[in-house]
Amino acid sequence: MKVSKAEIVISAVAEAQYPDDNLPEIVLLGRSNVGKSTFVNTLIERRSLARTSSQPGKTQTMNFYRINDLFHFVDMPGYGYAKASKTEREKWGKMIEKYLRNRENVAMIFQLIDSRHDPSEDDLLMYEWLVHYGLNPMIIGTKADKISKTNQKKSISRIAKLLNLRSSREVILFSAETKLGKEEVWEHIEKVLD
Numbered sequence: 001m002k003v004s005k006a007e008i009v010i011s012a013v014a015e016a017q018y019p020d021d022n023l024p025e026i027v028l029l030g031r032s033n034v035g036k037s038t039f040v041n042t043l044i045e046r047r048s049l050a051r052t053s054s055q056p057g058k059t060q061t062m063n064f065y066r067i068n069d070l071f072h073f074v075d076m077p078g079y080g081y082a083k084a085s086k087t088e089r090e091k092w093g094k095m096i097e098k099y100l101r102n103r104e105n106v107a108m109i110f111q112l113i114d115s116r117h118d119p120s121e122d123d124l125l126m127y128e129w130l131v132h133y134g135l136n137p138m139i140i141g142t143k144a145d146k147i148s149k150t151n152q153k154k155s156i157s158r159i160a161k162l163l164n165l166r167s168s169r170e171v172i173l174f175s176a177e178t179k180l181g182k183e184e185v186w187e188h189i190e191k192v193l194d
């Protein structure tokens with residue numbers, strides 16, 4: 001998809017702030033620092049529409065980006081956010097859960113997992129929770145440029161095995177550096193928007 005318009009709509013901290021324009025929402029889930037903002041910026045070819053962790057002041061908000069007036073990317077607060085207090089984490093957990101279970105606009109969910117490591121306990125819990133509610137996410141293995149070609153293959157098999165996926169073909173390796181996976185991700189998005 002050629003992105004001609006990309007704008008941040010809102011960094012929401014409450015349900016009342018979610019956009020009401022009824023556009024389909026493509027949701028990004030993953031641990032803090034896994035590369036969610038970079039994933040958005042890479043797909044839309046904007047260097048910094050989505051704020052990345054290296055920028056100070058990144059808060060735990062739900063960020064809605066409107067793309068081509070056609071759909072929203074929704075960058076969810078990273079789970080396993082080390083600096084957040086337990087109360088904050090619980091509050092965010094509830095908000096994410098409520099959004100995912102009730103929001104009718106959700107068209108697709110990408111769960112991002114760092115391809116260099118085994119899925120964390122949080123990754124596994126999130127994945128199982130999603131599947132339990134019939135919200136089957138597409139799995140993205142991020143930062144693929146940081147591992148060798150041989151290890152890339154091993155990495156997706158390992159992720160697939162630990163998540164009990166039918167095949168490692170269900171994991172899309174992605175890299176903001178080499179753009180690996182970018183076209184494949186767009187194909188999936190275009191299919192659900194069709």
Ligand code: GDP
Nearest residue numbers: 032033034035036037038052053143175176177
């Ligand atoms: P978020 O917290 O999930 O939104 O993660 P960010 O998008 O802010 O990324 C966290 C850090 O990982 C940043 O320093 C990014 O530059 C880096 N990063 C993200 N994606 C990639 C990638 O594909 N390759 C490499 N080498 N670094 C990446």
